Amino acid sequence: MSASLQRHTPPAVPAELMAELRTDHAGETGAVWIYRGVLAVSRDAGLRDFARRHLATEQEHLDLICELVPPRQRSWLIVPWRAAGFFTGFLPALFGPRAVYGTIAAVETFVDRHYEDQIRALDGRAAYAELQRLLQRCQEDECHHRDEAAASAGRPGPLLRLWCSVVGWGSEAAVKVARRI
Numbered sequence: 001m002s003a004s005l006q007r008h009t010p011p012a013v014p015a016e017l018m019a020e021l022r023t024d025h026a027g028e029t030g031a032v033w034i035y036r037g038v039l040a041v042s043r044d045a046g047l048r049d050f051a052r053r054h055l056a057t058e059q060e061h062l063d064l065i066c067e068l069v070p071p072r073q074r075s076w077l078i079v080p081w082r083a084a085g086f087f088t089g090f091l092p093a094l095f096g097p098r099a100v101y102g103t104i105a106a107v108e109t110f111v112d113r114h115y116e117d118q119i120r121a122l123d124g125r126a127a128y129a130e131l132q133r134l135l136q137r138c139q140e141d142e143c144h145h146r147d148e149a150a151a152s153a154g155r156p157g158p159l160l161r162l163w164c165s166v167v168g169w170g171s172e173a174a175v176k177v178a179r180r181i
Contacts (some may be wrong), residue, residue: 010067011130019179020118021068024138026075026178027171028062028109030085034107037089038100047097050152051089054104054145062140065147068131079090084174088167099160106164108146110171115139 014023035055042048066074075081088107092099115135122132156164 003174011134012124012128013068013131014122014128017118017121017128017131018069018073020121021039021065022075023071023114023175024118025062025065025069026077026081026174028058028065029078030088030174031058031107031111032062033082033085034058034089034104037086037091038093039091040086041093042097042100044097047093047100048064050148051100057141057145061141064134064138068116076080076181077177081174081178084170088170092163098153098156101149102156102160102164103167104149104151105146106167107171108142108149110168111142112146114171114175115142163166 010167034057035051038051039048039055042051088103089100092103115138119132119135119139122128122135125132153160
């Protein structure tokens with residue numbers, strides 16, 4: 001675990017933000033499985049290195065969120081989130097690195113906005129400053145993933161743009177479901 005994300009005592013979580021953190025748990029679970037899906041099929045050395053590095057970061061995030069969200073507060077749809085993540089990595093990996101990089105850039109663009117909304121919800125709430133900082137560090141990692149993927153993706157063609165739109169829509173839909181279930 002990177003030194004900037006190491007935890008000993010989880011920060012306080014406001015009750016009204018627990019549903020949002022449940023979405024983070026679902027999302028970080030999906031992210032871990034995206035990279036597992038990529039690694040299951042890709043033989044490209046550069047892409048495999050990218051996937052391994054980012055898998056490690058996403059696993060750190062998932063571990064942190066697990067500290068914040070009690071088991072009974074987590075999404076009950078963990079198996080579907082794993083499957084969705086796996087196929088979100090596996091399918092583009094069948095088409096090559098550019099498809100994977102485009103997919104990751106699309107996912108992380110959504111995740112950046114999602115974390116930003118949560119961070120803003122904590123503005124001016126001193127009791128939750130530690131949680132806000134933790135979410136900001138996670139957001140920075142996700143932005144790094146997005147930027148690295150976007151730089152490697154190149155200019156997407158129409159089919160990849162369509163796929164990335166579906167991925168963005170799917171991410172939004174997953175968050176709406178995870179808030180409730």
